[in-house]
Amino acid sequence: MRVAVLTTSYPRSPGDVVGRFVADAVEHVRERGVDVEVVGPEQFRGYGLTYGHGVLGNLRRRPWLALFVPALLASFVRAARRADADLLHAHWLPSGWVAARTGTPYVVQLWGTDMELARRAPRLARGVLRGARLVIAASAALAASARELGAARVELIPSGVDLPREVGEEASPPEVLYAGRLSAEKGVLELVEATAGMKLVVAGDGPLRDRVPQARGFVPPDELQRLYGRAAVVACPSRREGFGVACLEAMAHGRPVVASAVGGLKDLVVDGETGLLVPPRDPRALRAALERLLGDRALRSELGAAGRERARERFSWDAVTEATIAAYRMVV
Numbered sequence: 612m613r614v615a616v617l618t619t620s621y622p623r624s625p626g627d628v629v630g631r632f633v634a635d636a637v638e639h640v641r642e643r644g645v646d647v648e649v650v651g652p653e654q655f656r657g658y659g660l661t662y663g664h665g666v667l668g669n670l671r672r673r674p675w676l677a678l679f680v681p682a683l684l685a686s687f688v689r690a691a692r693r694a695d696a697d698l699l700h701a702h703w704l705p706s707g708w709v710a711a712r713t714g715t716p717y718v719v720q721l722w723g724t725d726m727e728l729a730r731r732a733p734r735l736a737r738g739v740l741r742g743a744r745l746v747i748a749a750s751a752a753l754a755a756s757a758r759e760l761g762a763a764r765v766e767l768i769p770s771g772v773d774l775p776r777e778v779g780e781e782a783s784p785p786e787v788l789y790a791g792r793l794s795a796e797k798g799v800l801e802l803v804e805a806t807a808g809m810k811l812v813v814a815g816d817g818p819l820r821d822r823v824p825q826a827r828g829f830v831p832p833d834e835l836q837r838l839y840g841r842a843a844v845v846a847c848p849s850r851r852e853g854f855g856v857a858c859l860e861a862m863a864h865g866r867p868v869v870a871s872a873v874g875g876l877k878d879l880v881v882d883g884e885t886g887l888l889v890p891p892r893d894p895r896a897l898r899a900a901l902e903r904l905l906g907d908r909a910l911r912s913e914l915g916a917a918g919r920e921r922a923r924e925r926f927s928w929d930a931v932t933e934a935t936i937a938a939y940r941m942v943v
Contacts, residue, residue: 621651723853750875771931779840793817798848885918
């Protein structure tokens with residue numbers, strides 16, 4: 612079986628964090644003997660849209676780049692048609708639109724930002740999802756959205772995670788870690804407000820960086836793993852979240868998570884067992900949950916251990932890869 616992965620986001624080097632979860636999935640599938648070709652930004656012309664803040668983020672920051680979207684899509688379609696594949700695996704709706712124009716059977720994987728595009732262009736989203744042999748959703752919330760848009764066959768397959776061999780020692784004084792994009796939908800401003808007087812470590816970049824004085828920018832993967840390993844609590848205060856890669860990585864490191872009760876975060880965090888869930892856009896509730904954990908080391912240890920076990924049981928790369936290959940076989 613030959614599979615071509617279509618994506619607008621893919622790492623350009625070993626230390627590049629852009630699209631890392633897509634690359635990790637590709638490598639695990641290849642290790643199982645599947646012939647996978649990647650059709651990403653290095654195979655078609657991106658016109659300044661594909662890297663940096665992502666396609667939608669770049670368009671918000673520089674609206675005039677919309678002039679190049681038709682040319683980008685045309686280049687992407689040509690590259691996808693050149694792929695020698697039995698099946699196309701399109702990550703995100705725009706790649707699904709490209710796949711639908713190749714004549715090759717395709718599956719579409721939804722991650723979260725797709726739903727923003729679907730709300731703006733519902734006819735486009737319905738056409739892409741209805742034409743797919745299968746829609747893969749990273750969370751139950753995304754699966755429900757896909758069905759509402761007319762997807763006939765939907766499989767819930769999350770991203771996977773590698774568990775570190777050991778759980779690291781907390782820093783002293785205890786640190787609250789945020790890892791991710793610095794944008795409004797990630798709730799980072801609510802987090803800054805909620806953590807006044809606390810030791811907040813922020814690994815990420817984005818349009819709100821000038822309002823987040825603790826921000827270190829995007830950090831290399833090795834450094835990010837060290838930050839998880841020394842954190843007392845990891846905060847995921849998103850206003851919306853398709854899946855929650857940072858949340859899952861925190862769980863793998865045995866760190867308790869305080870997360871908003873939205874989207875894919877509700878699939879990951881079991882409230883009171885592996886972390887604490889709070890309402891989105893509520894700095895007071897967020898602060899109360901953080902204070903509760905920071906003031907109780909035993910509770911942090913208990914929730915962190917349970918989260919690590921949940922990551923091992925439900926989100927290991929072995930399980931995710933097996934489910935992905937089974938999905939391929941089902942539609943080819």
